[in-house]
Amino acid sequence: MKKILTIVVATLSLALGLSSCEDYLEKPVSSEINLDSVFSSKERTEQFLWNVYSTASIFEFPFYWDATDQGYNHFGTRYSLLAPACDEADTWANYAGSDFFNTGNWGPTDVFYFEFDSSFPYKGIRNANIFIENVDRSPFSESEKAAMKAEAIFLRALMHFDLMQRLGGIVIVDKTLKVTSADDIPALRTPRSSFEETVNFIVNSCDEAAKWLPNSYPSNFKGRIVKGAALALKARTLLYAASPLFNSDEPYLPVDNPDLRKMIGYSSYDPNRWKLAADANKAVLDWAANESGWCELYQGKTNPIDRYEEIFINPNVSEIILDAGMMGTHTTNYFCRFMLPGKIVYTGTDPVNIGITFNFTRFYQKQDGTEQVWDEEEGQFYPYDQYRTKLDELEPRFQASVFHSGTEWSRGVGTVYHFYEQQANLLNLYNGVGFLRKFLKGVYNGSSPAPRWITFRLAEFYLNYAEALNEINGLSSEIESAVNAIRSRVGMPAISYTNQDDMRQKIRRERAVELAFEQHRYFDVRRWKIAGEEGVMGGGMYGLKLYGPTEDTGPTYRLEKFENRVWSDKMYLYPFKQSEVDKGYIIQNPGW
């Protein structure tokens, strides 16, 4: 009996011992990391900085090219670039996001689905803020910390710029917002800042970052932010700020609400903004020439076509201030899937097929600097040889950028494609005069190296400088020399100054040609407020359609309108996402 009692008591006390404290429910030690341990280690601090990079907008493109991919929401229209959403190009596939822009079929409930989910940059901004606020705790040296913090400050500014470019004045977020509870919501309902405040925030961030950023990195870290990138972002921002869309007495749509008026631009025109823009762009050129030690317009290769082509392929090209390996080597197939013409490389049955419009082709001069004669009448047949001759005569940058019928896809390989006889390769399916080739040199199969996407290259700043300088009636020789630096690099004859208006047109045209398809023109035609002009963002878009030989004639081509595009002035700025406006803290842009 006593024995048994002892057993019972022993059992009970054992049980008590087993369960004496709340350790029973304690989570076992595991491999997980918290914020303290992130910034207590050099390695993890760096890894967090890579996180800021990976969520920033340098890639410009969706990882899987789908604007709704969680965590990879970058820019460019769904399954394509921005080029087909303006007068540069058109996609054959109707599933590309650009089609929705061209038909005017986009708005506050779905724009984020076709291009640019505005919630995404805020994720990157949050990461940047966390890094900026915590990097000082890390075991790096003070100068290393300052330089790394400057990278994050720059990236945060870049994301604000991406938002501003599309939306005008936006909500500036310069600290980590607390989101632990719904109780934080009132504090989170930050209103939009004015356009001016947004510009100032970006510019000040760039100034701050430029103080600490290095001029270069060792080769294994090529691609990190250099000082020139901060100067470049400031220069581009001030150029946008000075441009007619924002720097004008008249807003693009009448606005009653004075707060909203300030959000969509400056209240009145101020010529000094062009001066600031000119200075800032000059500063980039000066940095390249005097400080960087490496940055200059690329002058390699003997053939100007090769030279221009090389800029977008070779990561060692000296004029790249900031770029990114677009998707790494392993996802090259996505690139092929969406950018390559027909089935020459891509093996699927539904290529996007980006075609270059005739409207845009007309910006290219002949190699000798004279105008090509485009006297085709709509609907009239002309011999195919004339198509080949006229396009072959166009300048090197056209040859490097456009794959037109009767040329090779991979230059130098020797296989010539005549599109009208390439139905099997789906090369007959395009709108325009030919296919996009820029960025694609060297892509001959799914595993060849992916191109890099360029955020800033030096050429842009010559053109920015010329544009700003022309607006303030700066020294004509200086304007000329900036533009001609770009032209002479590809062997084009120099242009000369006549008057401000004429020069403005020349600069804009040079900009279109030099920076074609690099996601500039889509925004340039907006900031110049010319998007509504016939054939730019709205109106008829044309192509040179090829027809195969018949019993009577050889192959022919025809000037044909393939599309009437829709533009409405409210589209000068994007709408904010409806679901966000519904939360009641954002004033929607006019017209939406």
Next chain:
Amino acid sequence: MIHKNKYINKRRVEQKAGFGTVLILCMYLLPFIAMAQSGQFIPGDSATVEKVNVAYGVQDRDQTTAAISTARSEELYKTHTASLSNTFFGAVPGLTAIHRPGAPGYDEASLYLRGVHTFVNNEILILLDGFQIDSYNQVSVDEIESITVLKDAAAVALYGVQGANGVLLITTKRGKESGKVNVNFKARYGYQTPESLPVFAGSYDYARLYNQALINDGLQPLYDEKDLEGYRKKEDPYLYPDVNWYDEILRKSSSIQDYSISFNGGSQASKYFLMLGYINNDGLYANTDRESSSNINFRRINFRANADIDITAKMKAEIGLGGNLEERKFPPVGTDELWKNMAVYAPNLYPLKTPEGKITGSANFPNNPLGYILERGFQSRHNRNVQATVKLKHQLDFIAKGLNAFGTMSYSTVQYSGYDKTRNYAYYEPIVTTSSTGADSLYFLRRGVDTDLSVYTGYNYENHRINFQFGLDHNFQLGDHKFDFLAMYHQDLYTAIGSQAPYAYQSVMGRVNYGLKERYFAELAVSYSGKEIYAPGKRFGVFPALSAGWLVHKEGFWNQGGLLNYLKVRGSVGLSGNYRGVPRFNYNQYWGTPSGQGYYFGVGQTFYSALVELSKANPNITWEKALIYNGGIETKWFDGKLNLNADVFYEDRYDILVNMGNVIPFISGASSYAMENRGEVINYGTEIEAHYTNQIGQFRYFAGGHFAFARNRIIESYETPKKEAYSYRKDRPVNQYFGLEAIGFFKDEYDIITSPVQTFAPVQPGDLKYKDQNGDGIIDVNDEVAIGKHSYPEISFAFKGGLEWKGVDFSFLLQGMANRSVYLDGYMFWPFVDNSNISQWAIEGHWTPETHAKASFPRLTTEPNANNYRPSNFWVRDVNQMRLANVELGFTVPNKALQRFRIENLRLFVSGNNLLRWDDLAVDVDPETLSRGYPVMRTYSGGLSVNF
């Protein structure tokens, strides 16, 4: 700093725990103070009265103040099925079961207790002899005594943070004292056929209507006159096949058989129950007896050994050992996919086989269902479940009369493994060529190759669970005052494969049941329970419940000779918790390096992986709380012939987790948002049950039934802001269907241009026409309103009856549910979408210009029509249904005839399950599974039960 916090948290926990303990202890000490004054002490009597299972124990039925319902094993046995949950249909009031499609052994029913309480997780707590196990569904009905549902706060209080959704107790049989060994042998054999199979078109109708659909879409018809003629005449089965996949793949019936033998007996000092059972349930696939082919097969062996041993006069042991071996075999294809293919594959897709008997297939449709079951080999799964429980109970009479100490240890484990033997086969695509003379010829193009059977073993994993309990109970009477005390501790540690940290539960509990003059009862139950998933210091909660009962018929004023012989009134209020649906360890903010997230630097594009903020933490995350009120009456009339019980309840479920991302501005930039305890749902309803038994001479009969109703409403769920007030889920039931309101079909072009613009797709006559709810002239998502109800029923009910006369017995059970809706979407209902076949519903009712007045289905189309096939009240249909769940006719052989075989009792019976179904769904599909996947089975069985 951190250490200090931890210390404070721990202190607070201890204080709370201390409070709970002290409260129970005070309650416990009170009667002793009283006893000291009065000097009386009588231990609790153990006379045989009706007992009922309650949390962590049993109580007298009279004494119970909680809402509890029970069904006995004999009732459940009447449904012949391999899944225990499928015997729950109509078993107890308040427990709603819904069939789920699944092969035998994989067809566990969905269960709701008192409807739906929360929009997060409504899973109920299911315990076998007081402990959770991995697969209660595989427990044999032959080893269980009863199932009990615990419904109100008083009943579930001791389950603390686990109890709010309700608790189902499964109790196994235990030995009864007997002079001899009672042997029971049961055998049963049944045939199963699908209760219903959907009807699809034959080739002629298919081709004819497909043409019509193409024309409707502005496309060229696919089949010419010659084809249609060929399909109509059916003369050439190769050129013009007409395959009914169900006819070809399925056999007429499958078999189900089960056997069990049990031994029961023992002395007062040691009692035992031993059981060994076997069930074998085949699938419906025909011609599957070769090595390369496979029918579905489910076999299970159940065993149980329960013993109650008096080790000494004061010490008792209750030992339970049980488990099962599950053996499953099935073709190497998902059952749902195979049944989908049988439904959607067109009848003229290809002939079943080539003239040489080879399996057909095509490049686009390689998965000929026949090939899948005949040529692909098989997969098998082997699960082993064991549960062992030892409870020791020791009388501590030397301290106080009626005082016992007990301790329990339970261990359960489940092991899974698999063995596959699969192969690929060559299949042959019919290619039709037309010669210059117009004659068709056919040849078969080989695709794929035959491979040998190859073996794969694996899928091995194991989960195990260790429970530990100990405590004291004390039952005694003090004059008119009767006390039942329970104070105990329970811990549960569950280790599952694939999770870094085991699941842990810990609880300290106390219960005092007080009875005055055997007529007034009150009970206080408190648990202080916690889960591992919450932050330190926030893991434990106090869950009290207070309840009272009054046996009115025992009052002096009661007319004992009246019609009403028994009347108990009871009520309860209490707080319970639900931890389910809470992300584990969400109180910690974690960081990690998800694969693929990073950045490329350097000329060679080296990938640098990124460290990112993972799911947003909520340091205050906690459980849902349910404040539950219950009132009930229990009555007996006409000398106990009629039992009539009713309960009403009201539950306020709050602190439900909501995702704050719906309302937090995105400028915060968090990649995920915290889940916060801010939602609220109320749920209310009633259960009524009646049972009448009578005997006239040798003729005995009974009739009864029960009815349960539960309705809920969302009070707060933090929805994304909506444009129209009617779009909010708030103030509507959980999972209310939303969609457009269809107001008919477009009659003609004029009708289209004079109606509001429908923005989903271009419309044409015969398309669904929707109501413009907000009058903005446009039909878009903002016109979506609440339509129909939700997929779970508000009402469930059962009627049963039976009679017995001179050894012949008969019984039936009707079971049904009402107030729910089904969403008729996808391949069963949308003809030609993704090449699917066309159902009888669409064949008969589709819109044409001629039949527009009486059409009951939109115009035919081959496209996934974005206008017609979107949620609307055309596809969301209300459904009420009733099944004849079981019917049984039995004959008990007279005792005299059996005596010389030493047989005590022999009963022979035939029974049927799911023989009839009534429902008001316009479409001929099963209203629960919508005829997707393996069907609900109708079973005809015969069997015997022998007692030696």
